[in-house]
Amino acid sequence: MTTPAGQRILDHASALFYTHGITAVGVAGIAEAAGVTKKTLYDQFGSKAALVTAYLQRRHDRWWADLQERLAAKPQVDTVFDSYLAHPQFDTDLGCGFQRAAAELPRDHPAFAVIQAHKQAVRDELTRLTGDPDRAEYLFLLLEGAVARRAVEGTTDALDRARELAAR
Amino acid sequence: MTTPAGQRILDHASALFYTHGITAVGVAGIAEAAGVTKKTLYDQFGSKAALVTAYLQRRHDRWWADLQERLAAKPQVDTVFDSYLAHPQFDTDLGCGFQRAAAELPRDHPAFAVIQAHKQAVRDELTRLTGDPDRAEYLFLLLEGAVARRAVEGTTDALDRARELAAR
DNA sequence: GTGCGTGTAAACCGATCGGTCTACCTGTGG
DNA sequence: CCACAGGTAGACCGATCGGTTTACACGCAC
Structure with a gap:
């Protein structure tokens, strides 16, 4: 294309x-x-807006493909945390690219829908993995909190801790 | 001044x-x-950088004063969640102003230290309230996740849910 | 009354913003 | 042979960026 x-x-x-x-x-x-x-x-x-949309769309596509690959080998909740910890195709050390973009873009930007769709997809995947929507919501909260803290603190400490908590 | x-x-x-x-x-x-x-x-x-720093510093000071006022009346963990839900002095509907700023500013920006200090203060307060650093870390994770989701979803649903979870 | 602090009005700086346009070059397929 | 797609080079557009400067006006304190 x-x-x-x-x-x-x-x-x-x-x-x-x-x-x-x-x-x-x-x-x-x-x-x-x-x-x-x-x-x-x-x-x-x-336009720049279309380029931004393409950036986020491809980031989601690649991240998603990687996640599915990992899940095929290890179909567990903490696999989702792993794919946030490190990604083979792009940087993750400044935190979640979608959270970062959401903080900058106005709600009516064409790329904002991509961001929301990405987060929705992750939540759905967690629901599928646990079979329990309430538990999935809880895990998603932990996950989002952990990646948000990575952006501020610059370490993966919170992500590691959240992974442990998720394992109960 | x-x-x-x-x-x-x-x-x-x-x-x-x-x-x-x-x-x-x-x-x-x-x-x-x-x-x-x-x-x-x-x-x-x-300079603009100094103005940005003053913005975040005052936001922290006001938020902190409000939190202490609430805690004096109701010294419980969910009071911290309440002060994130609505604030009398400034907007909160786009999520946490410090998370938003952290997503935009380079790590070496003078205001970045203010952001980190704010988050550290919240975590310390949770530790003080619970007397349990591990539990405080857990609650902080929930809190950060909830406000991050508010920025993407535009609702306080996650924050309400996190408040419930924090209450156990 | 005469400074000084606080402010307005507005020009000016070089750089950059997102975006468009003309002119030209090159490889490939009909 | 020729057309067309995908490119480069670079000027150009009006607007805005962060920041500085000169000139002038007010009010209050010594």
């Missing part, structure tokens, strides 16, 4: 958005990092 | 930073909203 240049743009945009924040990163900087002209960027994505 | 104009600047800056995000709000817009010149703003605060 996307050209090689389009891929490179999305790669660099993703890293920059996650690290420095969406508002703080300009399209010119993304184009330069990707070794591409602004025209190419706009030919491929049309 | 601050002049009336300085107060008005901080008032409007706080509302704008919280609602639209720190990076997305410019000093010119703040000055205009406060009915003040940019020069006055810079005479009072010196």
